[in-house]
Each structure stands twice: as structure tokens, then as C-alpha cells.
Amino acid sequence: MPPTITKEACLLDRIRVTPSAEATQNACKLCAPLGAALVFKGIQGAVPLLHGSQGCSTYIRRYLISHYKEPIDIACSNFSEHSAIFGGGANLKLALENVRHQYAPSLVGIATTCLSETIGDDVAMFIKEYRRSKTGQTLPPIVHVSTPSYQGSHMEGFHRAVWATVSALAGDERRGDARRVNLFPGMLSPADIRHLKQMTAAFGLEAVVLPDYSETLDGGLWKDYQRVPEGGTPVDAIAAAGAAEASIELGGSLAMARETAASFLQQRFAVRPFRLGMPIGIRQTDVLIQSLAEISGRPVPGCYAEQRGRLLDTLVDGHKYVNTVRAALYGEEDLVAGMAGFLAEIGIHPVVCASGGRSMHLAEAIRAQIPASWHAETAILEDADFTAIETAVDTARPDLIIGHSKGYAMSRRLGIPLVRIGFPIHDRMGGSRLLHVGYEGAMALFDRLANTLIERRQDASPIGYTYM
Amino acid sequence: MTPIPILKQREKQIYEKGEAKDGRPFDMACDRHSLAGSVSQRACVFCGSRVVLYPIADALHLIHGPIGCAAYTWDIRGALSSGPQLHRMSFSTDLREQQVIFGGETRLYQALCDLIDAYRPAAAFVYSTCIVGIIGDDVEAVCRRVSREKGIDVLPVHSEGFRGTKKDGYRAACDALFKLVGTGDTAGIQPSSINILGEFNIAGEAWAIRDYYERMGVQVLSVMTGDSRVSEIRRAHGAALNVVQCSGAMTFLAERMTAEYGIPFIRASYFGIEDMAKALYDVAAYFRFDPTLQQRTETLVRDAVNGIMPELLRIKADLAGKRAAIYVGGAFKAFSLIKALRLLGMRVVLAGSQTGNSDDYQTLRDMCDPDTVILDDANPLELSKYVIEKGADLFIGGVKERPIAFKLGIGFCDHNHERKISLAGFEGMLHLAREIHTTVTSPVWRFAPFRSKQE
């Protein structure tokens, strides 16, 4: 008979290893072109095109599809042995031609992979040559971003693609007479992006969000197959980014980076930059709300006072379930820093904060969000893999783990419940609809955190109260 | 909406069976490198190697290159192990700029040493990915050195993504496996003994199949590679016969074992009642020196089929006349699926694969009903175009095909290595039928705009 598998046998009994300096064991990050492709998916009519070999784009598609549960078409220039040796120019031009023919894109976003970077392909020149060979035809804008993964994770790829798009397209020609603000939300969920758009709209501002995959990666059913799903930021709106009232850029680590889309728009077009942390929790949302009030010159709409009120009421009602609880937190740097701020507000001490990212701003971004008295007792791990994270979590023995699906094995092994946030969510429904930002996001997060703790208490009780 | 255009260079990889076209000689292009800019559903050489070697559960699998290839393949497959779980870890040298410039050999050496010390694996596989082929690391030499120092086999797998297609990855994996075969003791092996090749134990399928053969009285020496161990592979050359599942993955190894050890091989498929039964009968026929084997096989098949038939017939009543599209990795799987779907009263309107060869497509064409579309190395646009035109009610594919089906309001059944439901064997046929039934008969499709358009 087939062997029966016990729950224990299915896991490596323990992570028995000391973390290795040279080997990454279960990465807590993804590679740069994934981030870039995601950004291009947030531009209306855009098709991402990876310059490299087939596998990278297929794996990235597969990975994104299993989180977003939407078709994600990413083209590839499909290197062969020949292109790896003699350069990928011919392949890139053929790929551009085929993508144009099949998808009729309003923008092609090219991201390089490790391979094309290493052989030193001059993508800018290839694009120029391609344009020249097509004189007389109208071509869509072609944006190119350099994303070798050996220089950074998917977050670098993401931020670089935003920067590359803005610096390639932005001008200061006015478009319409709406009051506009550029919003660079970072790698949030489609639900988050929708919520942020509502917030800016409530202040009478039109947000040009880059990227905006709130519809393209979270849309309805189709009557016909859509080559490029509807939604996304129109190219001409990005082209008018230099004439906006201000730029808002979200993300704690991003706020410390020198070269960003907002800093570019400031230098080139004197667009006022508001570089904020992730608006997760009360204070960071307050800062966003105040910034919007300042940009728009309008008072804060009543609905936010109401939402904030309800949030405070919720926090008070549930404070005993969460205060003094200890948590481990991992994921993208910006999300981790933002989340740490919220946890600190409700008395949850994030004793382990980890990311596979390598911006090297994580520690600083987190310390800015949590009380000084916690600093000594908060392990901050940058450029970390899950072996290092699990070792730290096992040492700290927190009550909760907060992060994406990839921490499930650790959570199961250590017997500590996992609350899923961020990306990727591969083992639950609703990854796209997770709300993290704003007062409403804080409320949703709070409910999930508190309920997980209540459930645990209830399950552990020998009596099984129905009234906790 | 404008009709979906087909790329000129791809026209020869698409064939629609029909009276007008049947006159011309069937000449399907295949075995090609994917076209640049066509959003191919294919992966790369590395993917092929990783798929094949993945289920060797007590080996260390180290991916040499930047992080992506390792991160995207972490624990995504459904291949189960009854013991060690080392295969489910994702190890990478995670190359940094430093190594890309100055070479990654030192880092590879150190990573291997660290990991071997920590996990004490039975052997180690080192997969070279794209960039390694470019920076020119002598992976072979590093493997030899570590092998000497640590006293275990450290096997390089030449799987640079750009060096061909997934099939070349199968070959690279077989090359690595072949180095292990023949290094173990063959004492105590009975005359009617087999290796099962190319069965990956997705959701425990290899256990069920192994169980059938053992109940017949056949000794299963190793399942390469499903819940497998390095020590089993080492003594696999002691078997009397190799049974090779599927067209692509492990044929290279079977051929080499024939050449080197004189072990013949037969092909088998474990999907669907017909093919599963044939896979057992063929082995029984091979060992006809033992007549009781044949009898036991007959009893086994009869009991198994009788056990599932009543429910299959109930399911068939709901599915009869529905149309299915199949797009899978290997073409052999498509053959079995066509037969299995016919048993359920369904009609296949689209059949395609990522890696079929011309013989495969010839067979496909002969099997299919008129009007069926046959596709090689398709992309989302082509797949969606034809499922719409053909009015499919069901799509069988992998994760990348799923949203194509769902967006259009078509049922979907996952049949690749990532699934968690066993679909092989007689029980597996029942699972497949239930899966299809669950998805096709869901009331939610009534709300799909694509469906209301059709009515």
C-alpha cells in the first residue's frame, strides 16, 4: 500500500542549518524583472517584454498568475545560444515586431534579465535601430529599464521601472484642467490602489497612479479574450506628470533612496515631492491625509473623520487581545516598515523584522516607526532568506507571524499562526483584495490579527467557550 | 473587438484537422526554439532538468545563478516523498554583481560545502543557469573537488536556459542520473523486476502504480524519479525491464541503459483506464515466463475497473457531449487524455503540447475528431482564440492556462506537475472525472458573459 505520510514527515523536521553566507536557502525575495513587469502591467495598453531567455518570463508569469489569478502576458525575446554569444539585438527587434503585431500595445516596457545584462546588450541602441528601421510608421513608446537581478531584488526592479517610465515619458504639458497629483504607491495590492485612488478623489484631485494594476490584475470576466486587459494609467497621463501639483511616493525605504520618480520630477519640473512611508495604521495614514489636504488646499472630507473614529473605536474594543503580543514580520522592505509602524501603534512588538531586499534602508525605516525602547529587542534582518528568518523566529518565539505565503512552512513547523499580507499569497483566496492601507486597511488588518489571536486562545482552551 | 491575429512565423505550428486540409500532406512544424515576442507557455532547459530531478528527495539540489530560477521553483511541484523532504527546499548561490564580474566558483564551492555539511545529502545536483554559461564558471571542476572532499557524488547538470528547450533539460538531467546508475549493488533482485521511469509521484501517483505492479508480483526496483532515493538509482541497472512513462523526459536515460546494460524498455502511460491497464498488461506479457503474473494482472484490472465504473457512468451522464481543450507539456499525456475524455463522453476540440515531435503530432491528428485544432508551442492568444471558436466547456492545462479559461467562463482542470490531486491509475481516473465534473457543472458559468454570448 502507498505509505501514509504523517504531518511531521512532510516537513524537514527542523531547519537544522546555520545560515550560510554563500547559499540562499528559501529566498524571501524574487528577481528584478518581476517587479518591472508588474509596473508595466499597470500602464494602459502596455505589454511587458523581457529581454533574455524564455524561462525567466515563463516563471515570472507563472508566479504572478498564481497570486493575481489573472492572465499575465509577458513577452520575451527568447535568447538562443546564438544570441547569448553574439548579442540579442536581432531577437529583441523581432520580439518588438511580433508584440506590436499581436498585441497592438500603447507602450512596450522592456526589462532586461541577468543574461542580457551580463553579455552587455545595448538595449537603448537596439531600440533606436528598431525605430529607424520603421520610419514612417507610428510606433508606441518603448520604455527600457535595466534590471539585472544580481544587483537587487524584485523591489529594485519595481522602483527602477517606475523611475525609468517617468524619466522616459514625463513632460510638463498640461492635460485637461483637473488638479492632478502623481501617486507612486509602491508594490501594493489592487485593492490598496483602488483605495488610494478614492482617497485622492475625495480631495478633488485626479491621481495619476504609477503603476495602476487595480483593474488589469483584478478585473471581471470577459466576453472576448482581451489581449491587454482594460485599465491602467494612460500613457498621456504619465506624459503630463511634470505638470502635476505634487508627487506622492509611498514607502519607507524609498523615502531614503536618492534617485526616485518623485525626485526626478522635482529636479526636472519642480513638482513638489511628498515622500511618505506606507500609509498603514493611524499615524502614517494621517500623514497621507494631511499631505492630500495640503496639496488640494481643501479640508479633510468628513468620511475620513468617520473612518478614523471607527478605527479608533475598534482598536480600543480589541486592545487587550493584541497589546504586549510579540510578532515576527517579513516581506518587502516598504511593507515591513509600514506594518511595523502599525503594530507599534496597537502594542504588538515586532521582535523580528525581515526582508530579502537589499536596499539597506530597512533598519532605519523600521527604527523610525517603533519606540526607541524596543530597538534593542528587535531583530532586523536584511538580505535574509527563510532559513535565517526561521532561526531568528525560533529564537524569539513570537505569538504571531505576519507575512506572505512563503512563511507557511516555518509557521507550521514552529506552531505559530501566520497572518497573510503582501505578496505572494499562493495558498489563500483574495490576495488581490487584501487591503493594507488607509484607516479601512488598518481596520481590516486589526480584525484579522485580533481574530487570529482569539481563535488560538479559543482552540487552546479545554472548555471551548463560544463567548470569548 | 478585432480578431486575434496569428503570427506568420507560427502558422506552420497550428493545424486544423478538416476535410479541405486533410488532402495535403500533414507537415506540422515542431521541435523549434520559441519565437521571439510570442508569449510562449514554455519554460527553459533548466525547468526540464529541475522537473526530472526534483523528486530525488534525499539529494541536495543547488541552483547556481542569480536568485530567480531558484525562487520561482521553490516547492511548487506536487512530487511527494515518503521520507526526506530535502527536495522541497530552494537552494541557490544567489549570485551578486561581484561574482558576475569575477566568477562564481568560490561562492559555489563554499555554498556546496556549507549545505552538504548542514544537510548531509546522499548526493548533490548543481544546476547551471543561463548566466553561469556566460561567466564561464568551471562547474564541473568545482563539483569534482567537493565530491572528493566530502565523499559524496556532486553532479553538475548543464541546464543553461538558453541552450535549447525543456527537452534538452530532460537530457541534461538524464546525463546526470546516468552517472549514478550502475554504482550500487544489485544483489537480491528477482527476475521479474522493473524500473519505472518518468513517473514523478505527483500527489502520490507513483505509490499507487508501484502498488499495482507489486500486487502483480513484479519487483519495482526504483521509480525514477518519484519518491526516489539516490541508493535506488544506483542499483537500477539490475532491473530486467525499464517502463518509461511519457514521450520526452526519461527516454534518453532508458536508451542509455539499453546501450550500456542491455536493459530493454517499453513505454507506458498511467492516465486513463485504457492506458493504465495496457501499462500493466504489457509488463505481464514481458514476464510471460511466470503465467500467474498474467492472471493476477487480469484480476487486478477487473477489480479496479469494476470498482470505479458505477461512479464514472454517473459522471458521464452529466458530461456527455461537452467539449474539451487540452494543452499540456508532453504530447503523450494528450493521447491518454483524449481517450480518458472519450470514456466520459466528451469530445476534444483542441489538443496541443509544448514539446511534441512530428511523430507525436501525427498520432494526435490520427486520434482526433475532424475539426480539432492541433497546436505546438502555443501562446495565450492562440489558445484563447481557438477555445472561443470551438466553444470549449473545459480546458485541461497548467497554472498559466488557468486564467485564460476562467476569464472566458470555461471550466478548468489542472494536469501539470503543480497539481495536488493524483490523476494516474484507476483511482486517478476517478479523481479526474470528479475534477472535471466539479468544474464543468458549476452553476457559476451561467453568469459568464462569454457563455451568454454563445447562447
Ligand code: SF4
Ligand atoms: S532562462 Fe535561464 S535564467 Fe531564466 S529561468 Fe531558465 S535558466 Fe534561469
Ligand code: SF4
Ligand atoms: S536569470 Fe535573472 S532575471 Fe532570469 S529568472 Fe534568474 S534572476 Fe530572474
